Amino acid sequence: xxxxxxxxxxxxxxxxEEMNKLxxxxxxxxxxxxxxxxxxxxTLEVDDAENSQMKTADSTRTVGISSKSQ
Numbered sequence: 001x002x003x004x005x006x007x008x009x010x011x012x013x014x015x016x017e018e019m020n021k022l023x024x025x026x027x028x029x030x031x032x033x034x035x036x037x038x039x040x041x042x043t044l045e046v047d048d049a050e051n052s053q054m055k056t057a058d059s060t061r062t063v064g065i066s067s068k069s070q
Contacts, residue, residue: 012037 014022026033 022033026036
């Protein structure tokens with residue numbers, strides 16, 4: 001896979017339970033944690049009106065999450 005599109009690095013603080021769950025899932029599927037997190041982020045539903053206002057990848061605007069996923 002071409003990694004040139006990866007332009008941001010994210011540090012996430014997880015509880016021990018969350019990290020163990022992620023490690024267990026990765027071990028059982030053989031997938032790296034980065035891929036699992038990316039896939040989960042892609043499944044989030046965002047409010048298109050707020051999302052369309054984001055002009056650059058460097059924006060600090062918070063993207064709204066639809067009530068369906070809450």
